[in-house]
Amino acid sequence: MERYGKPELRATTVLGVIRNGKAALGSDGQMTLGNTVIKHSTRKIRRLRQAQIVTGFAGATADAVTLLDRFEEKLQTYGGLLERAAVELARDWRTDKYLRRLEAMLAVVSPEKALIISGTGDVIEPEDGIVAIGSGSMFALAAARSLMKHTDLNAADIVRESLLIAADICIYTNDHIVLEEV
Structure with missing residues (x-):
């Protein structure tokens, strides 16, 4: 697919799970440009707030890093209150003339919360504690929901197995x- 006359960059499956007081967030490493794989080991997750929060991104890398930096600033400003920082970032992202042009999504997990933050102003907290973004997100989400329902696997193992299932399906x-666990 093309966007603005250039091949569309597709790059990511990010999945986060909360289970039994632990949170895990993982991503695959593939980055493609058009129909070509250009990198196999891209790192798309980062720890924040003294390693108590893990974030992952889907979308343009430079845009995502900019948003992660802003999110970290919001966490500091609001004393580590995850939801408040997420809402303030989403508000700024939607209303700021510069930020509004950024093309990325964020998945955020802590042992208590799992959130998806989008540039449309959405802050989504799924009821089941599972967040998924990116090209293969729906495959990983379906696998994670099934593993949560039918196994006793911990959060990290659910994320790992679900991402491997998504890798078998999504090009x-x-x-x-x-994978990171908190």
């Missing part, structure tokens, strides 16, 4: 998994 997802 924009690979099996070079990076």
